Amino acid sequence: DGGITQSPKYLFRKEGQNVTLSCEQNLNHDAMYWYRQDPGQGLRLIYYSQIVNDFQKGDIAEGYSVSREKKESFPLTVTSAQKNPTAFYLCASSDRDAGNTIYFGEGSWLTVV
């Protein structure tokens, strides 16, 4: 089945640690995104990439980093510089042929312990 796979579903981070969330898509989409979701605040864009080896900051990029070495993969690292990382993280992808429609993965919960 085509889709977007995020892993792990649940992740716990200790203070001062970096953690990486995985996102893989087999939809052959050019663009990929990372969003953060907090209760009552909707979705906020962290980073996006429109092509391999290129990415741009979104609205809340501080404390996060990404890479796009392969078309199908867009991992997100939550660094120790992110002071409030506990949230639900959503990876997504889109393709111009699909009318710029964004499709989402199942999400990953990150909790600081």
Next chain:
Amino acid sequence: AQSVTQLGSHVSVSEGALVLLRCNYSSSVPPYLFWYVQYPNQGLQLLLKYTTGATLVKGINGFEAEFKKSETSFHLTKPSAHMSDAAEYFCAVSGQGAQKLVFGQGTRLTINP
């Protein structure tokens, strides 16, 4: 720039009653408009979208929405609510590519038996 306002963070209806979730947008360019649904601990699933053409858009699960340019609205409706419709619903607008997709704060729909 684009923005979205969803009126009512929480809507409650009885099973079998009309569902109406309100969304108003602002956009400096002709908008693409989307409704997504999110079930607990899951990603967002596309319900329907408006790009161009017919202003009444039909989606999955019996939902539809009407684009009203004069009112800058894109309200979501369903004639008869089912218990399975209980979820959070997000309206989103895009005017200049998917990376510029802006989400509303979400409306939590509760269905009373």
